[in-house]
Amino acid sequence: MTISEQNTRHSHAEEESHSLSGEERHNHSEDFHHHHHSHSYDPEESTGSRLLITLVLNFIIPVSQIIGGLLANSVALISDAVHNFSDFTAILISYIAFRIGQRGATVFNTFGYRRAEIMAAMINVLLLAGASGVILYHAIHRFANPEIVNGIPVMILAGIGIAGNGFSALLLHRDSAHNLNMRGAFLHMLGDLLTSVVVLINGILLMFYEWYWLDPLLSVLIVIFILKNCWSLLKDSVAVLMNATPSHVPLELVQKFLESVPGITGVHYLHAWQISSSDTAFSCHVVVPDQLISNSSQLRGEIRHELLHRFNINHPVLQFETEECGNGTLLCEMSCNGKTATDTCTCSDSRAINSQSSFNPRAHTNK
Numbered sequence: 001m002t003i004s005e006q007n008t009r010h011s012h013a014e015e016e017s018h019s020l021s022g023e024e025r026h027n028h029s030e031d032f033h034h035h036h037h038s039h040s041y042d043p044e045e046s047t048g049s050r051l052l053i054t055l056v057l058n059f060i061i062p063v064s065q066i067i068g069g070l071l072a073n074s075v076a077l078i079s080d081a082v083h084n085f086s087d088f089t090a091i092l093i094s095y096i097a098f099r100i101g102q103r104g105a106t107v108f109n110t111f112g113y114r115r116a117e118i119m120a121a122m123i124n125v126l127l128l129a130g131a132s133g134v135i136l137y138h139a140i141h142r143f144a145n146p147e148i149v150n151g152i153p154v155m156i157l158a159g160i161g162i163a164g165n166g167f168s169a170l171l172l173h174r175d176s177a178h179n180l181n182m183r184g185a186f187l188h189m190l191g192d193l194l195t196s197v198v199v200l201i202n203g204i205l206l207m208f209y210e211w212y213w214l215d216p217l218l219s220v221l222i223v224i225f226i227l228k229n230c231w232s233l234l235k236d237s238v239a240v241l242m243n244a245t246p247s248h249v250p251l252e253l254v255q256k257f258l259e260s261v262p263g264i265t266g267v268h269y270l271h272a273w274q275i276s277s278s279d280t281a282f283s284c285h286v287v288v289p290d291q292l293i294s295n296s297s298q299l300r301g302e303i304r305h306e307l308l309h310r311f312n313i314n315h316p317v318l319q320f321e322t323e324e325c326g327n328g329t330l331l332c333e334m335s336c337n338g339k340t341a342t343d344t345c346t347c348s349d350s351r352a353i354n355s356q357s358s359f360n361p362r363a364h365t366n367k
Contacts, residue, residue, distance in 0.1 A: 047175050047182065051095040054168040054189065058088040061164045061192075065157050072153035075142045075215055077199055084161070086131035087188040090124040094185045101181075101276070114276030117181030121237045124184045128230045132223045139219035146212045154203030161196030169193050180236055180277035187229045195222045243273035246280055249311050254282075255330055257310065263299050264288060266324055269332040275315065282307060283317040290322045 065081035068074075097120030105112045169189035176186035202218050205211060238244075245251060249272040258267040266287035275281050286303070288296065300318060307313040 048095070048098060050171040050175070051091060051098060051185070054171055054185070055088065055091045055095060057164045057168050058084055058091055058189075058192075061161055062088065064160060068153045068157035072150040072157075073147055074150070074154045074199075074202075075138050075219055077154050077157060078138070082131055082134055084165075084192055086127045087192060090127055090188050091185055093120045093123050093127075094181050096120070097181055111275050114279060115240070117179065117276060118237050118240045120181050121184040121233055122241075124188070125230050125234045125237065128188075128226050132226045132230070135219055135226075136223050139216040139223070142216035142219075143213065146216075148212060151203040151206030154206065155200055158196050158200035158203055162193060162200065165189055165192035165196055180233075180240065183236075183277070184233050187233065191226055191229055194225065198222065240274045240277070245272045246274050249280060249282065249313065251330060254307075254311060255284075257306070258284070258286065258303065261299075261303065261306075268324060268329055270330055271332070272313070279315060280311075280313045281315040281317070282311075282313040283319070285319045285321055285325060287321050287324055296320055 062081040062084035065077055065084065069077035069081055094117070097116045100116040101112070101114045103113045169186060169192075172182055172186040172189055175182035198218050198221065202214055205214060239246075251270045251272060254272075255267050255270055258264060264286055268285050268287075270282070270284045272280065272282045288299070300320075303318060304316050307316050
């Protein structure tokens with residue numbers, strides 16, 4: 001006979017109190033909430049306002065750069081401005097996706113709308129690639145038809161770009177560590193900061209040397225830098241959308257760790273994927289000695305605690321069994337060979353204990 005237990009968010013706190021006791025339970029609760037709060041500190045008032053400030057700056061800066069680039073006849077400055085305009089659109093998309101991501105789960109979207117930010121990152125890659133094509137086209141044209149460039153306006157406007165982009169990068173740096181959408185926005189700003197520095201160096205050199213070929217050359221270097229960031233962002237975004245195993249979750253090590261926990265005789269069929277940039281889901285089959293379901297509560301709580309703090313897994317789904325099902329391998333045969341679940345993943349022991357930890361996307365957004 002199979003006994004299934006699903007924990008809802010209303011009973012999660014009660015379950016934790018049964019899993020751990022006394023000071024250990026108190027510390028675990030504090031650690032658990034501290035972990036989530038460190039990833040979602042007042043997002044609407046902090047992250048949203050940072051994006052809005054960055055959005056305004058990335059409209060003012062490119063407008064001034066285009067005007068100055070036309071006056072100075074500098075394709076490098078205009079290229080930097082075009083890149084900044086693409087960043088304005090990118091930040092706008094990031095902000096819209098951020099707001100969409102704050103919506104809670106529904107019966108149609110049980111994980112919420114957090115992947116809207118991943119879609120925004122993908123759109124930003126396309127925008128960056130398009131901007132790179134425009135910059136490269138004008139740079140090649142300037143190589144074939146070099147023109148005199150006035151270095152003084154280039155220096156002044158590049159300095160404005162450095163100040164504005166540097167401040168924008170500083171605003172977004174805090175959130176970029178745990179959010180792919182914000183990371184994409186931060187990389188835009190970091191790229192703008194570095195290209196503005198390159199343009200400033202170009203303006204200084206043009207004051208002393210008639211190296212007019214340097215202007216389009218620097219534009220090509222800017223394109224290379226942009227495309228490099230595009231590739232990195234594209235790979236990470238596709239990995240999330242494809243439910244790839246997160247880089248911070250080495251499945252072999254997770255399996256070995258869980259099998260070393262007292263009371264566990266085997267672990268198999270591991271899956272790990274990212275719900276969003278900051279939320280990691282995990283599921284596996286855990287083999288334990290035959291026991292009452294109430295006896296598994298403490299073990300389940302300990303596993304969740306360790307997965308959270310060792311591997312940053314905040315949405316574990318655990319299926320307890322008294323015997324291995326299928327071949328008991330690291331990966332499920334259904335995923336490896338394309339077979340049906342009834343052929344490969346049906347448990348051979350009817351005395352399985354199913355346990356799923358609660359997950360509330362709204363709690364992660366701190367709404």
